[in-house]
Amino acid sequence: MQRRNFLRDLSCSALLLLANGGIKPLQAAGLLSAQAPDRFRFAITSDGHYGQPKTSYDDFYREICKAINAFHQRSPLQFTVANGDLFHDQPAFLEAAANALKPIATPLYVTKGNHDMVSDTRWKEVWKQDVNQAVELGDNILLLGTTSDEKGTYLSPNTDWFAEQFKKYSSAKNIFLFFHITPIKWTQHAVDATAFQKLLKEQKNVRAAFNGHDHQEDGVKMFGSIPFLFDGHFGGSWGVNYRGFRVVEILPDNSLLTYMMSPVEKMAELSIYNSL
Template sequence: MQRRKFLQNLSASMLLLMANGSIRSVQASPLDATGYNGHPAQDNRFRFAITSDGHYGQPNTPFAENFNLITASINSFHTASPLQFCIVNGDIIHDNPAFLEPAAAALKAIKPPFYVTKGNHDMVSEARWKEVWNMPVNHTVEMGDNVLLLGTTADEKGKYLAPDTDWFRQQLKQYKSAKNIFIFIHITPVKWTKHAVDGKDFQQLLRDSSNVRAVFNGHDHDQDGVKMMGNIPFLFDGHFGGNWGTAYKGFRVVELLEDNSLLTYIMNPLEKMSELNIYNSL
């Protein structure tokens, strides 16, 4: 019980979870052109990045500077260790719909393909969202044996919502033979944090699914660790904008290894920290 509680509350503390369940410290290492720890980057690895909560337009914040920093940092990482894609996981703007187009223009500087989810501060209609991003608020991306499911967790007025269970159920049924499913939603659907929602139907849907590999959340700017629901890790990435949260503004990287385990770590934004290996239990 104590170990389970520890895993559910694991935060950014530079820890590595070993195959035998033991935990050891790892040292942070800077980004350079040769990869990490002096070893060449494995360019053929299925690798992606997640960042969230830019809050473009929030008063009294350097939002334009924050967007420039995150795009430059992701692009620098991509040069050293190529990314298959990047996810911007909600709260791209701060309330005012007029900010959507300039925020989208700023993010177009990201070099790898990127996808977006809609957060509670992205207060635009579904039609407007699709017009600007050319993708609906709930959408699927197929990448070989891997499937990305991206869903909204808020309405146009910013009301918190649990993920659309009917839509996710349909997708999980359609892709039940996929090797790995990665889910990206802005608001945490388990009441672990102050700003989460308690999506019990969605939680049960995930428990009944055999190939959901990980769920990624934004929204909680002060969360940059992992919480476990059974065998499914829910991973947070802090924030890259806004006026509260972790002391740094960065992004999370995930690498799918040959044994189907996940290597994940935070970039803050140019130094690697909080490395964790989550072994395949599917």
């Protein structure tokens, strides 16, 4: 199997990504020692689709909040990202979706997806966050960007905005990217954002990128040395056969350990070794 196809097909197997670009499948059980309580750790979930007809969206939101909080009690999280499609098309559902995520006990950052069909101004009024925002957490920088507009158009991340942030944080240890729609045409629902791809190739400290949107994806795809990690979905009417969230842990050597919670059992554990 060719390397690219192998990565596209990867979902629930464990994987070791080496600094030289080599790929080694591993057994998830016993891969690394037990979680350290003081480790820098965060969660990502996406695609809640609050308000989608014929779905139990209130239940989905209660379950994801309960699961993230239970995890946070055992293994503290620095923050959670809700990575787009937080409501389903109708602007009237925006505030209800925001209120439904309020029980999450960690700091919460959000991105705007194609089903979040409101203006950028209205989004900021409710979430108190810009659609493109940078968050500084010590040596780790979060860059969260929109990939859609009020009409639900599929868009590239804002290349000019990201270029400014990459320049500003060129000396940061790690930059983590979050946007709803994948900017590389790996999947049917991605966009081929060639200018953004070119910009990414020039960066040395982008540690990982996270996207939702493709509910059937819960694995990793590599863009050069940058892993793009998917997290399935926690709501909506289709996708992987569980509703959960992804956890990422930074290890002492700056490698990444990441796995899916489904939502209460660990699965799809990956170890991404430091390539910086």
